[in-house]
Amino acid sequence: MSEKLLFEGKLEGIFDTHAHIYDDKYESQGLSAQDILVNARDAGISRILIPGDSVASSQKALEYVHEFSGKFGVELYSSCGVHPHEAKDYDSNASEYIIDCLSSVGDKVRALGEIGLDYHYDLSPRDVQREVFTKQLEIARELEVPIILHEREATGDCLEIIKKFFSRGSSKISGVCHCCSCSLEATKDLLSMGFFLGFDGPITYKNNKKSFEVISYCPLDRIVVETDSPYLTPEPNRGKINEPSMVPFVVATIAGIKNISLEDTCKITASNGCTLFGID
Numbered sequence: 001m002s003e004k005l006l007f008e009g010k011l012e013g014i015f016d017t018h019a020h021i022y023d024d025k026y027e028s029q030g031l032s033a034q035d036i037l038v039n040a041r042d043a044g045i046s047r048i049l050i051p052g053d054s055v056a057s058s059q060k061a062l063e064y065v066h067e068f069s070g071k072f073g074v075e076l077y078s079s080c081g082v083h084p085h086e087a088k089d090y091d092s093n094a095s096e097y098i099i100d101c102l103s104s105v106g107d108k109v110r111a112l113g114e115i116g117l118d119y120h121y122d123l124s125p126r127d128v129q130r131e132v133f134t135k136q137l138e139i140a141r142e143l144e145v146p147i148i149l150h151e152r153e154a155t156g157d158c159l160e161i162i163k164k165f166f167s168r169g170s171s172k173i174s175g176v177c178h179c180c181s182c183s184l185e186a187t188k189d190l191l192s193m194g195f196f197l198g199f200d201g202p203i204t205y206k207n208n209k210k211s212f213e214v215i216s217y218c219p220l221d222r223i224v225v226e227t228d229s230p231y232l233t234p235e236p237n238r239g240k241i242n243e244p245s246m247v248p249f250v251v252a253t254i255a256g257i258k259n260i261s262l263e264d265t266c267k268i269t270a271s272n273g274c275t276l277f278g279i280d
């Protein structure tokens with residue numbers, strides 16, 4: 001931690017709505033769950049949602065919630081779902097696990113995700129990705145839980161599929177476009193279907209004109225902040241492992257674009273995260 005720059009200024013009440021704090025990379029860098037959570041607390045983070053991306057990681061995320069929530073001053077929540085990278089391994093056991101998890105521990109497991117399409121890496125065949133995404137959206141609709149959407153270089157297909165589920169303004173489910181990198185046009189579609197937009201480290205990179213445009217357009221009550229740690233480390237810590245304690249750099253970038261105070265940005269984005277995930 002010592003070699004990383006901390007955000008200067010005292011912030012509080014931040015909700016990091018997307019952090020894979022169970023990732024093996026932490027252990028290889030000698031960072032324990034306690035280290036990560038204490039660093040987060042000291043940086044003003046009071047809530048973290050730990051997303052799953054496979055059955056195994058969804059189980060791990062929930063274990064973290066059971067073991068560590070509230071222990072170091074940070075409330076933890078999780079999600080469960082099968083990421084497009086893992087879509088080829090989706091089977092009836094996976095769908096049973098997801099349904100069971102969302103129905104039995106719904107107070108801890110607040111969303112279905114990460115789900116979606118990734119045509120950048122194509123780690124599962126595209127037709128399989130689309131099928132598995134659709135199947136999980138059916139579960140979300142049935143159980144009325146929000147989704148965490150992962151979309152990369154697949155905006156057209158992604159929108160086509162979700163439009164069947166999110167009829168404008170009348171849907172009972174909502175969700176977040178995690179690490180939003182969509183065009184302004186696609187963003188408008190997502191917002192009209194009730195989606196929130198999640199922003200991460202890349203918005204702090206120089207010359208990120210697209211994010212500037214999207215954040216400027218996006219209503220303040222639809223923005224949530226994320227780290228996607230251990231990945232996507234914000235400036236000025238690029239090249240180092242990301243942690244929830246780095247999310248204030250994302251908060252500050254949004255505050256700057258929206259021209260509002262840091263305190264209000266913390267408060268509003270945290271309250272949006274609670275609305276999104278149904279947290280009181």
Ligand SMILES: [Zn+2]
Nearest residue numbers: 018051114228
């Ligand atoms: Zn993620």
